[in-house]
Amino acid sequence: MRFYIIFTFLFIVGFGVFVYSIDPQAYAFNLGSYSFNLPIAVWLMGVLGMFAFFSWVFLFKHDLSHKIRLYHEKKDFDKLLKQILSQDTQKTFLKTKFKSDLAKNLSQILARYDLKADLNTPNSGCEKVDNLFKHYHNIENNTLEPKDHAKHSLAYEHAYFSKRLKAFIHNDLKNAFEVLTNAQIPLELRRYAFIEIAQKGSKKEVLKAVNAMQENLDKECVKAFLKAFFEKSLNTDTLKISELCKKVGYDKDDYLKLAQKAQKFLVPDQWFQFFEILSQEDDKAQKAFLFVLLELEMNDLAKEHLAVLSFEEYMLLNAYMDLKQEHKKAYKLEAFL
Numbered sequence: 583m584r585f586y587i588i589f590t591f592l593f594i595v596g597f598g599v600f601v602y603s604i605d606p607q608a609y610a611f612n613l614g615s616y617s618f619n620l621p622i623a624v625w626l627m628g629v630l631g632m633f634a635f636f637s638w639v640f641l642f643k644h645d646l647s648h649k650i651r652l653y654h655e656k657k658d659f660d661k662l663l664k665q666i667l668s669q670d671t672q673k674t675f676l677k678t679k680f681k682s683d684l685a686k687n688l689s690q691i692l693a694r695y696d697l698k699a700d701l702n703t704p705n706s707g708c709e710k711v712d713n714l715f716k717h718y719h720n721i722e723n724n725t726l727e728p729k730d731h732a733k734h735s736l737a738y739e740h741a742y743f744s745k746r747l748k749a750f751i752h753n754d755l756k757n758a759f760e761v762l763t764n765a766q767i768p769l770e771l772r773r774y775a776f777i778e779i780a781q782k783g784s785k786k787e788v789l790k791a792v793n794a795m796q797e798n799l800d801k802e803c804v805k806a807f808l809k810a811f812f813e814k815s816l817n818t819d820t821l822k823i824s825e826l827c828k829k830v831g832y833d834k835d836d837y838l839k840l841a842q843k844a845q846k847f848l849v850p851d852q853w854f855q856f857f858e859i860l861s862q863e864d865d866k867a868q869k870a871f872l873f874v875l876l877e878l879e880m881n882d883l884a885k886e887h888l889a890v891l892s893f894e895e896y897m898l899l900n901a902y903m904d905l906k907q908e909h910k911k912a913y914k915l916e917a918f919l
Contacts, residue, residue, distance in 0.1 A: 598627035658685035837870035
């Protein structure tokens, strides 16, 4: 546009000089009481100037319209891009107005699809998209820097949210506590954080985690806690442990496995007392307590205990006691459990 104006100006001036050199005569133009007596070349330059002026106006209007259209196209593109990224990362998006009907229609079409990132594709050339894909690649390859964990907001149900959060937890147990106490995070991931603390935390950290999550633990969490209880010699009341086991639905086999594992960590007196209390608090721990009694060769007490229990339910253990009494042979207890 600028070059066109310069060219037109020079052309009109040059044309006027050329005409004046050929015919320098003047022409008078009367307008009411006014009379304009100017060289013919000037009049011609004026006509060309008017033509050029209006052509400039039309060109400027066209150029302005083009820039406005490009601006709205870019805004529509940015809105569509934001929608695509939101549908991927948040599984939803905020509806917005579009200038173009085509963009509006495309937005409505995209809204009907579940958009997922395909990491096995070349770069798009769009910085926002490629940065997000790089973030996904880092999560997938476990190379995400700690400072980048919150770089992109992901919905809880997003495929990469749990992977990123687990990496966040592995990075520092402080992060695990942050996850543990955030009620908005899915319970499955909070339980994962609890298990990480139970496995890697100090005595104080494990007990703190139990107090924070005791209403939301599942069987796997309690198993992880009990493993820590024995391995780290946690100072926890047996009644509280019984309460946790009952709350998550420990069955006979769970208690029995617990008794077998506890044997490696507890001295006989502790082992006996621990499962005596568990059996008093929960009938499902009776088999585990009988296992402890028989392993400690407290046969008379085991027989007394069996006598008050359902014969049908503990038929195999009754048979074990009878065989042991009659034949005095060493039978494998595990075969009768």
